[in-house]
Amino acid sequence: MPDLSDVAAVAGVSKATASRALNGSGLVAAETAVRVVAAAARLGYVPNRAARELARGRSGIIAIVVPTLDNTFFTPIIAGAQARAEEAGLQLTVAVHPLDSAGAFDRLARQVDGFLVVAPRGSDTLVAGSGAAKPAVLVDREIDGMTSVVADTATAFGTLTTRLAAEGHERIVYVGGPEGSWQDRQRTAAVHDAARRAGAELTVLGPCPATFAAGVEVTSAVLDTGATAVVPYATSIGLGLLLALGTRGVDVPRDLVVSTEPTVIEALGLEHTPAIDVDGEELGRTAMDLLARLLDGQDEPGRQARLPVPVRG
């Protein structure tokens, strides 16, 4: 395993110069830098992360905290963050934690340079506390004073409702998300508002956990409302609905329009079904970008980014 001293020796410089050359500090003569880089390449030198971390006092590791991996909403966020982290020379580790208790992060906080916090539920205080020890970016939720990035699904759900009403749906159901979900509060308000403006009758069901089983369970209640269109909080709920509706012989979308995500609608060949299209990977990428700026001191905490969410179909 080649070592910085090996590189330095081959390049005919000292460890210090080699280090500076490889980190692009700019204090090295261009010609020398080239020589060092060439030597490193030739030897296949890879810096020892532990040594660097010890010397620099920071780890280059970012933790992304998600409540669970069993929800396909979170996984693209992780993938996006992962991709961007790699580009930035950072390493991403996934920590599964519901953030329902305080203090669980003290240990983790010492090991990482920053957090990406995905916490749809839970009290503001608890969530904000998790990000107190190290720079943090909150994903898909907003809390005053914390840097965050959200998919603007509230607006999208409003647009969706407006469109459904315009297409002739007079009774619409919104199946709400988990208890205490920040996004659910935003969406409920937006859907209510849009329905009122359009003169459609809106029923709000829930709260429902974002699971397939919850979608199945809520189906009777949805049918009982006599609505012709249903807008579920999450894709998993929508899938449960579609499955249960299938076993009951309800014709989708003729008898009932179910607005799940575009990929599902397309796969099933459902027509005339508008749906919102959240780009989870972009959420993850943006979050990582914001965190990188925070770490570099280019940003102060508190910046809030909002990603537009298109309505398709």
Place this chain on the structure above:
Amino acid sequence: MPDLSDVAAVAGVSKATASRALNGSGLVAAETAVRVVAAAARLGYVPNRAARELARGRSGIIAIVVPTLDNTFFTPIIAGAQARAEEAGLQLTVAVHPLDSAGAFDRLARQVDGFLVVAPRGSDTLVAGSGAAKPAVLVDREIDGMTSVVADTATAFGTLTTRLAAEGHERIVYVGGPEGSWQDRQRTAAVHDAARRAGAELTVLGPCPATFAAGVEVTSAVLDTGATAVVPYATSIGLGLLLALGTRGVDVPRDLVVSTEPTVIEALGLEHTPAIDVDGEELGRTAMDLLARLLDGQDEPGRQARLPVPVRG
């Protein structure tokens, strides 16, 4: 931030002794050890991982390599491995990589102590190569010479087929998994064998990617066979089937039994539907256990564990 010297000072011993006491090396007098541990607790001492890693020459980090996060088969494996890693004082990082090209792991290999490799597809050579640099445990697949743990779904699929045949199904369809999948090969063989013994007619469809959309797409072909029972390779394919069958008015399970996972069957209230029940978390836990033994030198590479898979319903 308290430091090992701080702990040592408070306990009235040297850094060396403090280090030994905290790591339970057994060369410290019991009384001294108690004093050091108490001092560490009182100061809230947390060892600096980088320093430890540098001194010890190993990182305490394990990477779990998965082809994608979008498949709910993998996520419980990660969760299980994560839990067990934490218990063992190891840190788990998730690396998303399809393992379709060689050499992509050299960089990662230098940063971690070992790998958990989840690679359902891809050539044996490529997969084995990924685990060559550091101790590795292959998950849900077997390759000669590599330590591995698999869920014995082959046997379970066989049992399932036998049971379906015994319940009167004379025509059964197996919807195969992705091209090149190791488990698919095992399952196909087992299903074939069981069907032949039971005198049932078996059609094998596929290959199919383990996605919801693939399940939808394959539905016509399944119906065309005239089978009364279908056994899909993956839960996602089963879900796609169920959805598409619903939109076509096929009564499940009266006209066609779809054997997806027990939780789905239970949620939908389907009766008389046997299904296999893979415990992904246990797979992850066992894999991590095996890797820990490998790292400790308690095991030689090559040990192959097989987890029984129950058939429910």
Place this chain on the structure above:
DNA sequence: TTCGTCGATGGAACCGGTTGCAAGGGACCT
């Protein structure tokens, strides 16, 4: 009583980088 042995402890080197500080050397200015 004395020597050997063994358990407990401390001193110090070391892991592999980063970085503050100082020095060497050339260019430019007076």
Place this chain on the structure above:
DNA sequence: AGGTCCCTTGCAACCGGTTCCATCGACGAA
């Protein structure tokens, strides 16, 4: 020609643990 400044470079300390080796004291054996 002498002085100053800046660019480039090297030396050495340091990050915070771990571990080899030496030391010391106590205890059992001769």
